[in-house]
Amino acid sequence: MLTVDQLQNLNGKVVLVRVDFNVPLKNGEIRDDNRVVQALPTIKELLGKGAKVVLFSHLGKVKHKEAPEVVEEQKKKNNLAPVAKRLGELLGQEVLFSEATRGEGLKACVASLKAGQALLVQNTRYEKGEEKNDPELAADWAALGDAYVMDAFGSAHRAHASTYGIPELLKGQGKPVAVGYLVQKEVENLNRCVKVSESDRPYIAILAGLKVSTKIKVIDSLLKKCDQIIIGGAMANTFYKALGYPTGDSLVEDEFVEYAGKCLEQAKGRILLPVDAVIANAFENPTEVKVASTKNTPDGFQGLDIGPETRKLFADAISKAKMVFWNGPMGVFEQDAYQAGTIAVCEAIKGLKGKAFTVCGGGDSAAAAKQFGYFNDFSHVSTGGGASLEMIENDGHLPGIDVLG
Secondary structure (H helix, E strand, O other): OEEHHHOOOOOOOEEEEEOOOOOOEEOOEEOOOHHHHHHHHHHHHHHHOOOEEEEEOOOOOOOOOOOHHHHHHHHHHOOOHHHHHHHHHHHOOOEEEEOOOOOHHHHHHHHOOOOOOEEEEOOHHHOOOOOOOOHHHHHHHHOOOOEEEEOOHHHOOOOOHHHHHHHHHHHHOOOOEEEOHHHHHHHHHHHHHHOOOHHHOOEEEEEOOOOOHHHHHHHHHHHHHOOEEEEOOOOHHHHHHHOOOOEOOOOOOHHHHHHHHHHHHHHOOOEEOOOEEEEEOOOOOOOOEEEEEOOOEOOOOEEEEEOHHHHHHHHHHHHOOOEEEEEOOOOOOOOHHHOHHHHHHHHHHHOOOOOOEEEEOOHHHHHHHHHOOOHHHOOEEOOOHHHHHHHHHOOOOOHHHHOOO
16 A cells, blocks of 8 residues: 555545545634644645645535435535635645545646645535535546545545545546555554454453444454453443343443343453442432442433442553553543443553553543543544444454545
């Protein structure tokens, strides 16, 4: 697989780059430009080689099956124009912007580019064929470029027109396709969690979040790779029910209780569950919040964070690890009363700094690590929650990366 620094003879050539500029916007203002900043090394490398850089990204969701006025409102909300302005500020040069997503308007914008200039194309999801990998749309976009670079790891698990269709066509034409610096870094770090060496053992995975159903494949995969799996968050409730524990009003996925039981059986003691929890008699505005054993959550109460004994139990297990993969907060960390469990996991991982390889698998985990000031204590923080999980569960394979090989 080619990397962006290996691409040669780019002066005056059009390089199509898939980036992840899916940034949080409010009233047209960017609230967090981290994803734009992450793309800078690849963009600068290409501009420095005299390439005409054409950037593609999605932003938010555009549901084309909705009424036309709803679709237009979604497009207005997810307009990439503010990102072009911010990117220009970060690069110290103007970044052109194409309102047209295909056709003569886009062709004219690309044709106007000079060597060493960048153009950001309007939100790829304005095109309803994007998410379906429409061959006609992919062909229209591919026809614009002399080369392609994939630098949107957060979208690499999607076989869309901009992530799969374009590179597939260009590769078939003998044109160079490569990974950017961000994707290269993600692949190298996450592959270490997939192809585990003995020096990285004990290998502990920490999985939490709302539902078991969204993490079945990753649990199956990690059971084959890990020495221990720590389960937290609401998904632990389904495991409690499999053990016959009362779960009160906690969220339980009844249709996955049998699966949870099979996991526990297969793990042979390698799954570590919370022993106590912070429970409340309502999710919002509770009148009673207390700590209780996870073996007996009373009716009218629901678990919203791991308890103090579990924090010690998990911290002790984590302290012995040589490699950690973490995805999912321990509780409802957005609320002050239920942050302690997630902070305890972050603190335990911080204690491994310089002694173990630790990966935060993006999404809510990365948001929590950043919020609580632990972002820089991980060896690697993934930029793609869904993509990092799929890479783990698919033994290092993602469509948007495999197509480049």
